[in-house]
Amino acid sequence: MVEAATGRCTVFLAPPGAGKTTELKRLVAASGPRARRVSLGSPGSEDWLLDAIGQAVGAITAPGDAASDVLAPLLALDSVDETSLTVSGLIEFVEQTADGLPEGCRLILACRSAGWLSAVEDVLREKVGDVNVFVLEPLTSDDVARYARSAGLREEAFVDALSAAGAIELATSPHTLSLLVDEYMAADGTLPASQVDLFARSCRRLVTEPRRPQDPEVATDVERLLTAAGWIATLSVFSGRPLVTLSDVTGPDHLAAIDCAPAVAAKDFADVLRTALFATADDGRLVFAHQTVVEFLAAEHLVATGLPLKRLGVLLDEHGGRLAPQVQAVAAWLVAIAPQRFEALLDDDPEAFVRSGVELRDPRYRKVLVGRLLDLAQRHELVGFSGLDLTGLAYEGIEQRLLAVLNDPASTADACYLAVRLARTNGLASMNDALVDVAASDSRPVVVRAAAGHGAMELVAPTPGSRLTELAGPGRRPSGDEDELFGIGLRALLRSGASPASLLARLTPTENPDLYGTYRSFLTVDLPSAYGSSDLPIEEIRSSLAWAADLERDIPVRGPRKSGLVGEIPVLCDAILVAGLRRLDDPAVRDLTAELLAVRARQHVNLLRHRTTRLPQIADQPRRELLLTLQYRKASAALVWKLRQIGLLEADDFVPLLARAVAAATDDEAREWQPWLTATFNPDRPDHSTALRDMSTDTPLLREAARLLLEPPRDDAEPDFQDEADAEIPFSADEDLRSRLVSSLELAPEQAFHTFCYWANFRSGPAGHWESYDVDVQEMPGWKLLGEQERRAATDAAVRYLETANSNGYDLLGTEQFNTGAFSAARALVLLSNRGATFTLDNSRWRFWAPALIRGPYTSADDRRLLPVLGWAYKHARAELLDSAERELRGRVGFGQFTLWRLAPVLTTEAAPWLERLVEDEAIDRSAASVALERLVELDPSRALEVLQRQLGRGDTGRVRWLAATTLRVAGSKAWPLLRILLTSDKLMASAVIGDIAESHTFDSQQLTEQQLAELWELSNELFPPSGDPMVRGVHVVSRRESVTEFRNRLLPALAERGTLAAVETLRQLSERNPDDTGLRRLIAIARRARARASWRPLPPAQVIGLLTQPHRRGAITGLSAAVLVGVGVVIGALAAGVIWGRDGYEAGGWTVAIVMSLLGLIAALGLIRPSSRSGTSRAGSPSRRAVLASAGIVAAAAVASVGIVALVQSKGGDPKRDEGPQPGVSSAVPSGTAAATPSVSPGLNPTGGNEPTAASTATLLPSPAPDRVGRAAEGG
Structure with missing residues (x-):
């Protein structure tokens, strides 16, 4: 790190x-x-x-x-x-x-x-x-072995114990590896087989050990201490307080004993803090030994409390089926410890469980987890594939599940990619053939094919004739695949036994030089590594050297070096060269190696083209034979020195080379040896000097070479500064310069400070005058030579200069020149500001100096320094300052915006009319007008929008577009309603405005509401669709269209990351309007995850304790929801009884409903009905199939029971006259069912239009009685 x-x-x-x-x-x-x-x-x-x-x-x-x-x-x-x-x-x-x-x-x-x-x-x-x-x-297996060895263990025995316990995966994490080693040493060589067992055993061990070796032994009541630790861990996680303290002082980031009461007794709190579960943090406070320990203890404690899922949801505070990252690990531990109870958490957020790093041992729940992940991927809602660790998810039958996904034509690319990764990371070798089929299928997306190809090669080594090798076959390289499939095919060929030299002819330039994909990896890693093998046949080396030399002859001597394939494979070419250097014993290899070196020298490239290439160990004899071969080829002096530079030519070669040079027959031959001798001669070696002196030859050139080499080098003469440049160096020492600075302060007030600033720009020594226009005198070289007393004198001189000087540079406003005296006044004010000096300046002098603060050699670095000075001038001479600024703006068209940028921060609402005038004045260039409008938006948004609206009325001009872009960028949501109408109605202007915003690179998406941001994206996506995005590669000038592409692509991710409910809803609406855009669904998932994170809030410790200690009952009545379902069932039964038995059925059913509801109310009043746990219910709000069936069963049972009760009542209390005919008082002429057939009319409304109730309306107020109940109905009439 x-x-x-x-x-x-x-x-x-x-x-x-x-x-x-x-x-x-x-x-x-x-x-x-x-x-x-x-x-x-x-x-x-x-x-x-x-x-x-x-x-x-x-x-x-x-x-x-x-x-x-x-x-x-x-x-x-x-x-x-x-x-x-x-x-x-x-x-x-x-x-x-x-x-x-x-x-x-x-x-x-x-x-x-x-x-x-x-x-x-x-x-x-x-x-x-x-x-x-x-x-x-x-951690790798080597890392695990090294750690075990450092702990004093026999690494082989420890690794064997890991394998026997099935804990290899656990050892890949540093923390769990540490726990495994400690458990191995404490338990005489045995290891737990699961992550849950490991943490449980480790916590039980740590709670029996003192936190510090010098501390006394801790209490032996393990269960009491673990309970206290569980409470503290739970409170720490859900109250967001990672630290604990033994003091009584409470705080926002730590837990004290009072925070944990009454759940944890004060003695238990103190005892457990003395154990090895805790470590020292800061300020006398403690922290759990590791964050994973906190999360495990909290989950274990929640399981022990039997907390229902609904109340647990208050702690987890999930939103939209997503768990907040702060509590994901605790939720994962809950599933790992008690999967039967917390299976619903897998349904809710499987991605959170995978990211938690918690192990899931039960295959049944792995199956559930894999299924939910595949479901998310099928819906394009699985986020961040690359960050998901999918190891350890295999179960019996997973191959069939993954094959079903890969073979289903309806499977999305996301689902197929996930299936491939699951097979690859879990080592499912039986799926190799299926992965090869996917990689070879032209109908699959490239990303899925590439993943399948990589997975197939990892699972089973390719063999000659494998279908993967066909991806690199002649004519098989498709365009636009970003080299991925071609690289996979070449890698398969190499791994299946193809010779490296046979693959060289297949190499072509990369399709996308910006992508370090499989093909680029093959060129820079796989193929060069193959040339590092000592078993490479000599014929392979010969042909490869010849290929490399032919290729590198095309390197341009001038111009861009990296062109075509030769510019992309320096590592490969160096690997071929190194392979040749290893086999210099072969004459043909030696000649070809010399040729490659000579080619590189002629093309003016380094002999070792890549910076990481290192020469192999070469024996002196073959190396010198290579040097002689190069000398015979008349190697240039440049090549000789490059050979010396990389180590192929050494000082030890001087004497043998001299012996060869002495044998030269002619002066020309002797001249060719001179660079070799010069490059290897070392005057400090006696054998070199002796060999030169003993050289017996009549060759004049060699005698001259010997003389030059033996002559001692002449020391460079000391530089002579007595020349014309010396006139520019007036000071030979700091003291001379300091003296000049002090004496300048003694001049007349109107000259002293100005002269001081001139000399302060000098430094002593050869550097001379420092041409700087720094507005801060304290940054000049001369200032640093002064003492505090002299600096105070300079400060006083600055005040006197402001009071007396008479040159303010007003006449140079709007020009390219500036007045040095006016600039000295600005320096004086900046000095006074920086030193906090107290001074008084008459308003007339402020008005006089206003132009000096506008026109000068100012840069952006001066903005911060000038800000307080401009504030003073704005306060004392506002009119003169604004007048000077406007004069500058009108004179320096195209550059005035810099002046306005510097001035804008000090402007107040009093300057709003002036800014408005600048915006509307056509003589002011659009850049300066935009800066004015930007400041006006900040000072008075409504006024700025009115100005913009008037400007928009002038028509579509470049100035109007620029102002519109500025307003949208600065005013954001306030300006969008006005600009949206304009931009949606004028596409040309909309394109220009979006382009201006994109090129400014200063747009803050937080300025717009969620809905407005979506509307801006839709407009950008319509005007600049992805299909028109430019394809750019390599170093290039960013075009306007490319800036727009980047701008458009950032809008929705920024929206998704807001973490608001409005962001989720807005993206959902966008997805409904664009159903083919699968990326929107992925963004919805990101928004939900951000929403979960943003909405999670730590709870006060007292509230956490209340949630965990509030009693909850489990019995025949499972909760309020069950009571509601019973009530629904009874009502349905009463309605059914009415249909079967008529009015008597309704009466009996009504009594049944009343009795049941009364009983439920009484039970609720006694506190026996509480909200139930949501077992079987999805946290996203959709009930599981089991929950639906259970609810339907409760309703059906209650309905049947209700009907049964009514049937029993009817059988016991039926009317004895039910078989008799019509009763007196009722006309027998009325056929049965007449009333029931009468059209239903609401009471009190006459269907003919009157307000009087009709007979029909009266008759249909109640259900019509059956024929054998007519008499009873009449009697009750």
Whole structure:
């Protein structure tokens, strides 16, 4: 981590238990006193966290000794995923932290992979620029063995114990590996077989050990201590307080004994804090030994309490079926410990369980988890495939489930990709043929085919003739596949036994040079590695060297070096060269190697083209034969020196080469040896000098070479400054310059400070005059030579200069020139501001100096320094300052916006009319007018919108488009209603405005509401559809259309990351309007996850205790929902009884309903009915199939029971006259069923139009009696 954290900003991501905090602590410790770590895992407010950051930054930027200044200051933010801030709050917090980061300070963030937000990364890239994101990889088998060895264990025995317990996967995490080693040592070589058993055993062991070795033995009541630890862990997680303290002082980020009462007794609290479950944190406070321990203990405690799912939902605070990242691990532990009770959590958020890193041992629930993941992928709702660790999810029959997905034509690309990854990560070799079929299918998406090809090669080694090799066959390379499939085919050929040399002829330039995909990996890793084999046949090396030399002859001597294939494979070409250097014993290889080296020298490229290439160990004899071969080929002097540079030519070669040179027959031959001798001669070696002196030859050239080599080198003469340049260096020492500065302060008031500023720009020594127009005198070289008394004199001279000088540069406003005397006045004011000097200047003098603050050699770096000075001038000479600024704007068309940018922050509402006039004045260029409008929006939004509306009435001009873009960028939601009408009605203007906003790169999506942001995206997507996005590769100038593409593609992800309910709903509506855009469904899933994170709030410890201690009953009556279902069933039964027995049935049914409802009310009053647990109910709100069947069963049973009761009443109390005929008082002429057949009319309404009730309406107020009940109905009439 120390080596990785060298950039300006570094992000480390890893699953739980991967050692992020441990590594971060080591990094901070290794970085010395100028490094601080701040944990965000506390419930403190944003201001509280910013204050902690401020203290840390102050500590790391404080002046220190020279040793502490070697490393750049470092600020490490730990536990980003555990923060209690909302999503928007976290983004704003990171933005403020990045803004306040001192220059040169490094920023490190550590976060769980599942909790990292892309919006946070976007802010970091915008504010910091250089952001490197690293993912901590799992431990390898070698890492596990080394750790066991360092702990004093026999690594073979430990690894065997891991295999026997089936705990190999557990050892890939640093924290669980540490626990495994401790358990192995404590339990005489036995290991738990599951993650749950491991943590349970480890917690029981840790609670019996003292926190510090010097502490006394802890209490032996293990269960009592574990119960206390479970309570503290639960309160820590759900109240967001990671620290605990033995003191009585409460705080927002720690738990005290009083916070845990009455659930934990004070003695239990103190006893458990003395155990090894806790470690020392800071300020005398403690923290659990590891975050995963806290989460496990909390889950174990929740299981032990028997808390119903509904009440657990209050703690988990899930929204839309998504669990907040802060509590995902606890939920995963609940499933792992008691899967029967908490299976519904798998239905709700399977992705959260996978990201938690918690192991699921029961195959039945693995099946459920895999099924839910595939369902999410089928609906395009599975987010972040690359971050999902899918190992350990295999179960009996998973192959059939995955094959069904791959063979189903209706399966989405996401579902197929997930099925391929499940097969690959779980080592399902039986699926190799299916994966090969997918990779070879032209109808599948490239991303799925590539994943299947990689998986097939990992599961089963390719054989000659494998269908995977056909992907690299002649004519099989499709265009636009980004080289993935072609690379897979080549890799399959190489792994199936094809010779490396046979593959060289198949190589072509990459389709996408910006993508480091499979093909690029093959060119830079796989194929070069093949040339590192010692078993490579000599014929292979010969043909490869010839191929490389022919290829590199095409490297252009001038112009771009990286062109075509030769520019993309320096690693491969170097590997071929190194292979040749290993086999220099073969004459043909030696000649070909020499030719390749000569080609590189002629093409002016390095002999070793890639910076990581290293020469092999070469014996002296073959190496010198290569050198002689090159000399025979008349190697150039440049090649000779390059050979010396890379180590192929050594000092030890001088004497043998000299012996060859002496044998030269002619001067020309001797001349060819001279660079070889010069490059290898070392005057400090006696054997070299002796060999030269003993050289006996009459060759003049060699005698001259010997003379030059033996002559001692002449020391360079000291530089002579007595020339014309010396006139520009008036000071030979600091004291001379300081004397000139002090004497300048003694001049007349109107000259002293101006002259002082001139000399302050000098420095002593050869550097001479420092041509600088820095407005801050304190940054000039001369100022640093002065003592405090002399600096006070300079400050006094600045005040006198402002009072007496008479040149303000007014006549140069709007020109390219400036007045140095006026600039000195600006320097005087800045000096007074920076030193906090107290002075009084007459308003007339402020009015006089106003132009000096407008026209000068100012840069953007001066804006902050001039701001307080401009504020003074605006207060004392507003009219003159604005007049000078306007004169500058009108004179310097195209550059006036810089002046206005500098002035805008001090303008108040009094300047609104002036700004309005600038916006509407056509003589003011559009850039300056936009700056004026931007400030007007900030001062008076309604007035700015009125100005814009008047401008819009002028028609579609470039100026109007520019102003509209500025207003939308600054005013946001306030301006959108006005601009939306304009942009939707004028597509040409809309295109221009969106283009201007995109190119400004300053649009803040938070300025718009969720609905407005969606409308802007729809407009952008309509005007600039993805089908028209430019295909760009390599280094290039970013076009306007490319900026628009990036702008459009950022809008909806920014919306999804807001974490609001409105964002989820807005994206859902967009998806309904664009059903073919599967990316929108994925964004909805992201929005739901952000919503869960943003909505989660830590609860006060007292509330957590109340939720866990509130009694809950489990019995025949399972809850309020069951009571409601019984009531529904009884009512349905009463209606059925009415249909069967008429009015008597209704009466009996009504009495049954009344009795049942009365009983339920009485039971509820006694507290026997409570809200039930939601077992069998999806947390997303949709009931499971089992819940539906159970509810239907309760209703049906109640209905049948109700009908049965009525039937019993009818059989016991039926009318004895039921068989008699018509009764007196009722006309027998009325046929049965007449009343029932009468049209239904509401009481009191006459169907003929009157208001009097009719006979028919009266008759149908009640259901018509059956014929044998007519008499009774009449009697009751």
